[in-house]
Amino acid sequence: MTEGFEDSSELARKAELAELLLHAARRLGETLEPERVYDTFHELLTGVVPHDGVVVSSFDDRDDSITCEYAWVEGNRLDPSSFPPITLNRQGGGMQSRVILSGEPLVVNDVEQVVRQPGGTFYDVDKEGEMRKLPDVKPPGTKAAMMVPVKEEGRVVGVVQLMSDRTQYTLAQLEVFAGLVGQMAAAVRTVRLQKERRRLEAAEAAARAIAAERETAVQVLEAVGDGIFLLGDDGTIRLWNRGAELITNVRASVVGGRPITSVFTTWETLSPQIPVAEAGIAPRSATLPMEVGGSDLWLSISGVQSAAGTVYAFRDLTSERRLEEEKSDFIATVSHELRTPMAAVYGAAQTLLQRGPDLGPDRSRELLEMIVTQASRLSQITEEVLLTGRLDRGEVRVLREPVDVADVTRAAVDAMREQLPEAAAIEVEIEPNVGRAAGDADRIQQVLVNLIDNAVKYGGGQVRVRVEPADGSVRVAVADSGPGIPLADHERIFEKFYRADPHLTTAPHGTGLGLYISRELVRRMSGRLELAPEGAGGATFLVDLPQA
Numbered sequence: 001m002t003e004g005f006e007d008s009s010e011l012a013r014k015a016e017l018a019e020l021l022l023h024a025a026r027r028l029g030e031t032l033e034p035e036r037v038y039d040t041f042h043e044l045l046t047g048v049v050p051h052d053g054v055v056v057s058s059f060d061d062r063d064d065s066i067t068c069e070y071a072w073v074e075g076n077r078l079d080p081s082s083f084p085p086i087t088l089n090r091q092g093g094g095m096q097s098r099v100i101l102s103g104e105p106l107v108v109n110d111v112e113q114v115v116r117q118p119g120g121t122f123y124d125v126d127k128e129g130e131m132r133k134l135p136d137v138k139p140p141g142t143k144a145a146m147m148v149p150v151k152e153e154g155r156v157v158g159v160v161q162l163m164s165d166r167t168q169y170t171l172a173q174l175e176v177f178a179g180l181v182g183q184m185a186a187a188v189r190t191v192r193l194q195k196e197r198r199r200l201e202a203a204e205a206a207a208r209a210i211a212a213e214r215e216t217a218v219q220v221l222e223a224v225g226d227g228i229f230l231l232g233d234d235g236t237i238r239l240w241n242r243g244a245e246l247i248t249n250v251r252a253s254v255v256g257g258r259p260i261t262s263v264f265t266t267w268e269t270l271s272p273q274i275p276v277a278e279a280g281i282a283p284r285s286a287t288l289p290m291e292v293g294g295s296d297l298w299l300s301i302s303g304v305q306s307a308a309g310t311v312y313a314f315r316d317l318t319s320e321r322r323l324e325e326e327k328s329d330f331i332a333t334v335s336h337e338l339r340t341p342m343a344a345v346y347g348a349a350q351t352l353l354q355r356g357p358d359l360g361p362d363r364s365r366e367l368l369e370m371i372v373t374q375a376s377r378l379s380q381i382t383e384e385v386l387l388t389g390r391l392d393r394g395e396v397r398v399l400r401e402p403v404d405v406a407d408v409t410r411a412a413v414d415a416m417r418e419q420l421p422e423a424a425a426i427e428v429e430i431e432p433n434v435g436r437a438a439g440d441a442d443r444i445q446q447v448l449v450n451l452i453d454n455a456v457k458y459g460g461g462q463v464r465v466r467v468e469p470a471d472g473s474v475r476v477a478v479a480d481s482g483p484g485i486p487l488a489d490h491e492r493i494f495e496k497f498y499r500a501d502p503h504l505t506t507a508p509h510g511t512g513l514g515l516y517i518s519r520e521l522v523r524r525m526s527g528r529l530e531l532a533p534e535g536a537g538g539a540t541f542l543v544d545l546p547q548a
C-alpha cells in the first residue's frame with residue numbers, strides 16, 4: 001500500500017500544483033503591463049519556492065544577446081537596465097548560455113564550484129544592485145540556483161533564474177518554478193500582443209485621422225473658386241485643382257506631370273513678375289495677361305514656396321478687366337464720335353453768326369443743313385449709347401406680335417433710299433409666302449436700317465436685301481459686295497464698341513454699338529442675327545425671326 005500512498009501523495013502534489021498554476025494564470029491574466037507581470041510572477045513565487053534572488057532575462061537570437069528584464073535581489077527590485085547585456089556563449093560556458101543552448105532547465109546546487117570553472121561570466125548582485133564579476137572579487141553568496149528557459153513556439157526567448165543563499169533546490173521545486181515560468185511567459189506574450197494591438201490600433205486611427213484630414217484638404221482645394229496648382233522644382237505641374245480647370249479650361253488629367261509652359265505658354269517671360277512668398281507669409285499678387293490655349297486671360301496670381309515646390313493661386317480677372325476696357329472704350333469712342341459733329345455744328349453756327357449777312361443764301365442753307373445733319377448724328381449717337389445702357393439693364397420692352405416682314409423690309413429700304421446718294425443701289429427680293437414673324441415691327445425696322453446702313457457704309461456698291469422662309473423662321477438677308485469681314489472679326493463685330501480697323505482714316509464714323517444693339521433686339525424677339533459664312537465676297541448678315 002506504500003505505493004498507493006505514494007501515488008496519492010503524488011496526486012495531491014500534482015493537484016496542488018495544478019491549482020497553483022490555475023491561480024497563477026488568473027492573476028497573471030489580470031495584468032496589462034509586462035513589468036507588472038514580472039512583479040505578479042514574483043509575488044506568486046514567494047511562499048512556494050524559497051529564494052534570495054530572481055532574474056528574468058530575454059534572449060535575442062539575432063545577435064545572441066541576453067538582456068535583463070527584471071531583477072529582484074534580497075528584497076529589492078533592481079533596475080534591469082543596470083545589468084549590461086551579455087552575449088551568449090556558444091561553447092556552453094555559463095549557466096544561462098547552457099540553458100539557452102539546450103532549451104532544458106538546470107538546477108545547480110554547488111554554485112560556488114561552478115563559477116570557479118572557466119568559460120562563463122558570472123555576476124553577483126547585492127541588494128543595493130552593486131554588481132561584482134565573479135569569482136574575481138570574492139566567492140558569491142549564492143549556494144543554489146535554478147534556471148528555466150522561456151520558450152515561444154519551441155524557440156528559447158529567455159531565461160529565468162532563481163537563486164538561494166541558504167537552501168538546495170529539489171526537482172519538485174523546479175517543477176513548480178518551471179510551471180510558474182510557463183504561466184508568466186504566456187502572460188508576458190499576451191500582454192505584449194495586446195500592447196502591440198493597441199499600438200497598431202492607435203497607428204491605424206492616426207492614419208485614418210491623417211487620411212480624413214487630407215481628404216478634407218483635397219475637398220477644400222477642389223471647392224475653392226481660385227485656381228491652385230503646385231509647380232515642382234523641375235517646372236512640371238504636380239497638382240491642378242478644379243478651380244484651375246474651370247478658369248483655364250484645361251483638365252488636370254491632361255496637365256499632370258507636364259511642364260507649366262504647356263498651359264501658360266508665356267510662363268517663362270511672365271513668371272519673374274509673379275511674387276513668390278516664403279511659406280507662412282501672405283503673398284501679394286500680380287495681375288498679368290497669361291496666354292492659355294491661344295487667348296489671353298487676365299490672372300491675378302501669386303505663389304508661396306513650400307517643401308514640395310511652389311504653390312500658385314490665381315483668380316480670373318478677365319471679365320473685370322474687360323469691363324475696365326469697355327469703360328475706357330466707351331469714353332474714348334463716345335468722346336471721339338461726339339467731337340467731330342460737335343465741331344462741325346460749332347463751326348457752321350459760328351460762321352453763320354459772324355458772317356451771316358455776307359454769305360449768299362446757298363452757302364447759308366448749306367451751313368444750316370450741315371447743322372441739322374450733324375445734330376441728328378449727335379442725337380443718334382446719344383440714342384445708341386442710351387439704348388445700349390437700357391438693354392444692358394434689361395429695361396427695353398420688345399413686342400411679340402405678328403409682323404409682316406416683307407412690309408417692314410420695304411419700309412426700311414424706302415427710309416434708307418431717301419438718305420442715300422443716288423449711286424447706292426439697294427435691290428429688294430421677296431419670296432412669295434414667307435409668312436409672318438412674331439416680333440416688334442419698329443425694332444425689326446431699326447435692325448434692318450442699321451444693317452443696310454452698314455452695307456452701304458462699309459460695303460459700297462450693290463446692296464441686296466432678300467426675304468425668305470427658312471426652317472420655321474422668316475429670314476432677312478442683307479448682302480453687300482464690299483470687302484467682307486475677316487473671319488477673326490465674325491463674332492467680335494457684335495461686341496459693344498467693337499470696330500474693325502477704327503484707325504483707318506478711310507473708315508466711316510461709327511460707335512461700334514449698331515450691331516450690338518441689333519443682335520440684342522433680335523434676341524429679345526427670340527430670333528438670331530448672324531453673319532453668313534464667307535461667300536463669294538462681301539458680307540451677308542442674316543436676321544432669323546420666329547414665325548408667328
Ligand code: ADP
Nearest residue numbers: 454455458493499500510511512513514515539
Ligand atoms: P459702327 O458701324 O458704328 O462701327 P457696328 O456695330 O454697326 O458699328 O459695326 C461694327 C463694325 O463691324 C464696323 O465698325 C465695321 O468695321 C464692321 N462692319 C459692319 N458691317 C460691315 C459690312 N457690311 N462690311 C464690312 N464691315 C462691316
